[in-house]
Amino acid sequence: MNQDNFGVDTVSLAGPLEAKLQAVRESGFTQIMLSARDLVEHPGGEAAAISAVRRCGLRVTGFQLLRDFEGLPGHLHAYKLDIAKSLLGMCRALGSNVILACSSTSAHASGDPEVLARDLRKLATLAVPLGIRVAYEALSWGKHVNAIQQAVEIVTRADRANLGLALDSFHMLAAKTDPDDLDLVDPEKVFIVQLSDFMWQELPSREERINTARHFRVFPGEGVHGSEVLELVRRLDEMGYRGDYGFEVFNDDYAQLPAAFVAARARASVKWLTDQVSRRSLPVRRDRVRQPG
Amino acid sequence: MTTREPNPEPNNPLGIDGIEFIEYATSQPQAFGSVLRSMGFVPVARHRSREVMLYRQGTMNLIVNAHPDALPRLSAPAAIPEIKAVALRVRDAAFAWRHSQDLGAWEMPTRASAMELNIPGIHGVGETLIYFVDRYKDFSIYDVDFVPLPGTDARPLPLAGLHYFGVVQTIRSDRTTDWIEFYEQLFGFRVLPEGKFFGILPKGTLLESPCRKFYLQLLEPPPGSDDIVWEEGLLRIGLGAPDVRAAVRVLSERGVVFIDHGAVQPTEKGALTQVYLGGVTFELVVSHLRPGPSA
Numbered sequence: 001m002n003q004d005n006f007g008v009d010t011v012s013l014a015g016p017l018e019a020k021l022q023a024v025r026e027s028g029f030t031q032i033m034l035s036a037r038d039l040v041e042h043p044g045g046e047a048a049a050i051s052a053v054r055r056c057g058l059r060v061t062g063f064q065l066l067r068d069f070e071g072l073p074g075h076l077h078a079y080k081l082d083i084a085k086s087l088l089g090m091c092r093a094l095g096s097n098v099i100l101a102c103s104s105t106s107a108h109a110s111g112d113p114e115v116l117a118r119d120l121r122k123l124a125t126l127a128v129p130l131g132i133r134v135a136y137e138a139l140s141w142g143k144h145v146n147a148i149q150q151a152v153e154i155v156t157r158a159d160r161a162n163l164g165l166a167l168d169s170f171h172m173l174a175a176k177t178d179p180d181d182l183d184l185v186d187p188e189k190v191f192i193v194q195l196s197d198f199m200w201q202e203l204p205s206r207e208e209r210i211n212t213a214r215h216f217r218v219f220p221g222e223g224v225h226g227s228e229v230l231e232l233v234r235r236l237d238e239m240g241y242r243g244d245y246g247f248e249v250f251n252d253d254y255a256q257l258p259a260a261f262v263a264a265r266a267r268a269s270v271k272w273l274t275d276q277v278s279r280r281s282l283p284v285r286r287d288r289v290r291q292p293g
Numbered sequence: 294m295t296t297r298e299p300n301p302e303p304n305n306p307l308g309i310d311g312i313e314f315i316e317y318a319t320s321q322p323q324a325f326g327s328v329l330r331s332m333g334f335v336p337v338a339r340h341r342s343r344e345v346m347l348y349r350q351g352t353m354n355l356i357v358n359a360h361p362d363a364l365p366r367l368s369a370p371a372a373i374p375e376i377k378a379v380a381l382r383v384r385d386a387a388f389a390w391r392h393s394q395d396l397g398a399w400e401m402p403t404r405a406s407a408m409e410l411n412i413p414g415i416h417g418v419g420e421t422l423i424y425f426v427d428r429y430k431d432f433s434i435y436d437v438d439f440v441p442l443p444g445t446d447a448r449p450l451p452l453a454g455l456h457y458f459g460v461v462q463t464i465r466s467d468r469t470t471d472w473i474e475f476y477e478q479l480f481g482f483r484v485l486p487e488g489k490f491f492g493i494l495p496k497g498t499l500l501e502s503p504c505r506k507f508y509l510q511l512l513e514p515p516p517g518s519d520d521i522v523w524e525e526g527l528l529r530i531g532l533g534a535p536d537v538r539a540a541v542r543v544l545s546e547r548g549v550v551f552i553d554h555g556a557v558q559p560t561e562k563g564a565l566t567q568v569y570l571g572g573v574t575f576e577l578v579v580s581h582l583r584p585g586p587s588a
Contacts, residue, residue, distance in 0.1 A: 121396075125478055161474055
């Protein structure tokens, strides 16, 4: 595991898109996770943003975010379908083959697992001709799906090859997810892992989770749940997950500091993670090597 | 209140009944027409308002589109002819279009002009379309949009019993399951068991249409082909022939050149033509399919 396994989400950085891309690249990263806002807020328009991303040399590991898609009835579903199609088109234009869809927070959304699976199946079918995989994430304040095991259940029920999971350490920590719940997860079905920590021991209320998630996340190694984040990465590594990790750190302080400063903290976080994960998992790997072939 | 019984979908929910036409786009319609004529296709009609020609051979309709906006999302056709659409015969085109979208197909903008038929279509692989056509028995879509060429037989017989056998689709690595599910879910295609294949070329994954009248072959890039440009799209059509050697003989006499060395030389199972116009090939496959419309 090294820095090539990690990327930075643009939501973690301040400034214009080009400055974010440059800061990430100059900090030694090779990948980046983009948001729809990076395109539509670009002063040169979407085409200029797409061009900047394609020229920057960073691999786009994902595109976010489709919200509140699944479970809606009638005209609400039709509306969200249009939104999903537009986002899928932007995702494709960026050369990203993963789109993030987070579990619905809508009061109008059905909780019927079959309805949720049916809608995600439809989203996955829409994504096939565009060469996109859908990574479904359990928001810790999702209306019906707010924990990993529920997301696994819906994704398993939908049963589409290009539909998988996005795991987010923040939501897992905020929801006090039992680490053993990861045993439910097929590593092949994890399409992206997003990492962050926070400064408080507990987030008991929905409002505290939302507020912290949007304003007070920090990089792994900077918060108070470092050992749990390490445990998550170590477990995923042992399970055979070899996909991408991204730092999704919504933080009001980082949002008013130079992108290069924040990207350097991201790089420091990579070092902190890889040093400790490698140290812990090396004996396991050594044992494997020793086995007679 | 509408009561819905929880019955399973039929195996052929859209009533697919074979291929109505295959559409190529090219900026070289004359040169490509010459290749098609050597393959036994006969130009039978011209579009009323566009630079589009209908070729026919037996049960096969083949459209060559050279119009500048050949397909909705494209600016102009490329010189190398490319397959841009496959039209499926279905029981009810409007139902097929709605049903596909309900399951996650992309609606594609239509391009009908005044007095022209509006053929509903959805997004297929790459930049291709899948059309739905339900007028193919008593009334033909070509009667409205096309003007017959004077002095030509509107129903030319096929050479050596040629008929549409299938379409070969290239896909990127690790995408076979995505595409199997796409065709299973939307149309009711079925994967043929491993080991069952036709012709002489790499088999990839074969899907059988729910009407059992044609096949789709999914091809991932071959191992060790990292430096080959391998885009997703429709690569070529397969033509069925009851007797491949007889078909090769007849076509060779008309000037068609078949690859005759290495692993793809003509056999009784199949044959592959040389590359025409920088990118077009035709594959022959032994077949006793009856591709005409169901009674």
